[in-house]
Amino acid sequence: MARSSRPVSVSERLTGFAYQRGWKLICRVPESWGWSVFAAAAEIAWRRQGPKVQVLEANLRRVLGYIHGRRDVDGQELRALSRAALRSYARYWFEVFRLPVIPVEQIMDGMHVNPEGEAALFANLKAGRGVIIALPHMGNFEQAGAWVVKEGAGSFTTVAERLRPESVYEAFVRFRESLGMEVLPLTGNQTPFGTLAQRLRRGGLVCLVSDRDLKESGVEVEMFGEKARIAATAALAVHTGAALMPTATWFEGEHEWGAYIGEEIPVPESGTRAEKVALMSQQLAHAWEAAIAGHPQDWHMLQRVFTADLDPAFLATNHKNQNHDAERAVANGLGHVPPPRDSGP
Numbered sequence: 001m002a003r004s005s006r007p008v009s010v011s012e013r014l015t016g017f018a019y020q021r022g023w024k025l026i027c028r029v030p031e032s033w034g035w036s037v038f039a040a041a042a043e044i045a046w047r048r049q050g051p052k053v054q055v056l057e058a059n060l061r062r063v064l065g066y067i068h069g070r071r072d073v074d075g076q077e078l079r080a081l082s083r084a085a086l087r088s089y090a091r092y093w094f095e096v097f098r099l100p101v102i103p104v105e106q107i108m109d110g111m112h113v114n115p116e117g118e119a120a121l122f123a124n125l126k127a128g129r130g131v132i133i134a135l136p137h138m139g140n141f142e143q144a145g146a147w148v149v150k151e152g153a154g155s156f157t158t159v160a161e162r163l164r165p166e167s168v169y170e171a172f173v174r175f176r177e178s179l180g181m182e183v184l185p186l187t188g189n190q191t192p193f194g195t196l197a198q199r200l201r202r203g204g205l206v207c208l209v210s211d212r213d214l215k216e217s218g219v220e221v222e223m224f225g226e227k228a229r230i231a232a233t234a235a236l237a238v239h240t241g242a243a244l245m246p247t248a249t250w251f252e253g254e255h256e257w258g259a260y261i262g263e264e265i266p267v268p269e270s271g272t273r274a275e276k277v278a279l280m281s282q283q284l285a286h287a288w289e290a291a292i293a294g295h296p297q298d299w300h301m302l303q304r305v306f307t308a309d310l311d312p313a314f315l316a317t318n319h320k321n322q323n324h325d326a327e328r329a330v331a332n333g334l335g336h337v338p339p340p341r342d343s344g345p
Contacts, residue, residue: 019167019168019171020167020168020171022097023097023171026094026097026098027097027098027100027101031098034094034097034098035091035094038090038091038093038094039087039090041090042086042087042089042090043083043086043087045086046082046083046086052302053082053086053302055301055302055303055304055309056082056085056086056300056301056302057078057079057082058304058306058309059299059301059305059306060078060081060082060085060296060299061073061078062223062224062225062226062306063224063292063293063296063299064077064078064081064296065224065225066224066225066289066293067293067296081296081297084297085296085297085298085299085300087297088139088251088297088298088300089300089302091140091251092139092140092142092300095140095142095143096140096142099142099143099146099175099179100175100178102143104150106255107143107146107147107150108147108150108151110255110256110257111143111144111147111256111257111258111259112252112256112257112258112259113147113258113259113260113261114259114260114261117245117247117259117260117261117262117263118151118261120243120245120261120263120264121133121148121245121261122151122152122153124243124264125152125153125203125205127203128203129203129241129242129243130199130200130201130202130203130204130205130206130240130241130242130243131200131205131206131242131243131245132200132206132207132208132233132236132237132242132243132244132245133148133156133205133206133207133208133245133247133261134208134210134233134234134244134245134246134247134284135207135208135209135210135211135247135248135249136209136210136211136248136288136291136292136299136301137209137211137212137299137300137301138248138249138250138291138292138295138298138299138300139248139249139250139251139257139258139259139295139298140249140251140257141207141209141249142176142179143249143257144249144257144259145158145176145179145180145181145207146179146180147257147259148205148207149179149180149181150180153180153205154180155180155181155182155204155205156180156181156182156204156205156206156207157181157182157183157184157195157196157199157204157205157206157207158176158181158182158183158184158206158207158208159183159184159185159186159192159196159208160172160173160176160183160184160185160186161186161187161214162185162186162187182199184196186214193235193236196236197236197239197240200236200240200242201240201242206236206242208231208233210230210231210233210284211230211231211288211301211305212229212230212231212301212303212305213229213230213231213305214231218230218231218232219231219232219234219277219278219281220307221278221281221282221284221285222282222285223285223286223288223289223305223306224289224292226306226307226308227306227307227308228285228305228306228307229305229307229310230281230284230285230305232277232281233281233284234265234276234277234280234281234284235273235277237265237267237280238267238273238276238277238280239273241267243264244264244265244280244284245261245262245263245264245265246262246265246283246284246287246288247259247260247261247262248260248287248288248291248292248295249298250291250294250295250298251295251298258295260291262287265280265283265284265287267280268280
């Protein structure tokens, strides 16, 4: 694994040390004690209403407007929803830290997946066809990953942002690998697209959290009545022929989870590659809309995703690049795409 060339500061070293010690501690203390700490942290963050919470509420305002069919949203309802969302986000992190000590039986028995979606997923894998699970930042997708591995997938490949300090990133990679995940860095000397395509062509499973444009070169879609930018995950399906299946996860009760695996989004028969990716991305966004509207408190989107909230200078540059070469702009959503096998449009 290539390390960052930037020197590690004293602050980052201390952060890494505290992070890993805290991880071990959470696994050892009684569950009720640990959760009380995480819940209190969520409450403090909600009351302070810092920049991240303001972004969360701006995103949730769109969701409530979509649910109620009007643009004006009740302020008290929004604040109550953001409070619930932060508690849900705290539960995500609490469960991630405790996942090594959560019994496998609880992970399996507590997971509720729509039967037809689960059957379609494993039918594709059994037939030797690659599958792309594309998710929003909802519920606990780490637990869902542990479930799908134990349910029969065996392993899958995903992509992760590099964290600072590097020791924290490496700890997360080791943790995910222990669950059966292959983790590729989003940034570095090589882009992950080629490796992901190889895994899919070999009939593997790729799971990607895709409702945010991490590399600032994704695809613009309409979501909750507004323009938003998401990752160009659909490019993998166009490039490899793998099944693109929109999926969402959420929490059920205090110790269980829910998930919905949607029908495959087929590659359109006509159009350029960029047009195909754009159309499939819009279908992804529509599928996520329904899932998020059904469980808005479990959408942990603390980053800007709607076009109106993004930097105008970046949008102007990106729009110019897409007009000049739409194919290249879409390909850059996941890195430089190698030449395709077929000779389609």
